[in-house]
Amino acid sequence: MSDAAQSTAAEVRAAAEAVKTALDRHLAAVERRSGEDDPAVYEAFNELAAAAEEYDELLYDRYDEVTPFEIPGTDDSLPPYTGPEEPSAVSVLIRRDYVVVEPQRLLAQAQRVEAAEEPADEVAGTVHGALGVLFEEYEPDEIASRHKEFGLEEGDSTLWVTAEEERPEPGEWLEAPFEQIDPQQIVCRFDASAVYDEESDGEDPEDDLGPDPELDGELDEDDLEPLDADR
DSSP, rough: OGGGGGGOHHHHHHHHHHHHHHHHHHHHHHTTOSSSSSSHHHHHHHHHHHHHHHHHHHHHHHSSSOSSSOOOSSSTTOOOOOOSOOOOEEEEEEEEEEEEHHHHHHHHHHHHHHHHHSSSOOTTTTTHHHHHHHHHHHHHHHHOOOOOOOOOOEEEEEEEEEEEEEEOOOOOSTTTTTSSOOOGGGEEEEEEEEEGGGGTTTGGGOOOOOOGGGTTTTTOTGGGGOOOOOO
């Protein structure tokens, strides 16, 4: 908020009272919950989160102070689960983002894989061709665990587990595999992102001194470990 629209002491006090009210409602909903995914608890949680966020903002605007607790935002919260209680099948959806930070390393590793094949396809001369070679040769989990060897840098990733009444028919969703996902059938999800890395908050730019001059631009020995293309 700008100084011209700075919140008043009365507004801060009213926001604090709203938090107390939302806290009482949340506790009451929890005490009366009808099951693990009671929608009343979910709604009360969202109201409490919104009230706490409003109070925190007004408190900081008026007094330059913050609350000692943090309630997760509701934008990333899952809605109440309404899928089968005893699912007979599950779907696992995974997205992992990478940045190609060392194209020459990527090309070299792909060409090494390609050279071991008979006959060689000779498509690893471009970045997109090299990516195709490596992701065809190695499982996604292996790419994730060895991404530095392939000249890649990890970005955000997410994994969703959804419950199904029955196994889909073969080929049923191949044309659009990530469409028609019902958020209320997501059993759980796991996210990884740099925005969750608290260690990166408040870092002094002077602490980032760049590469160690003693390395003289050389690669780590672990990075030079040859890949076993014959699996």
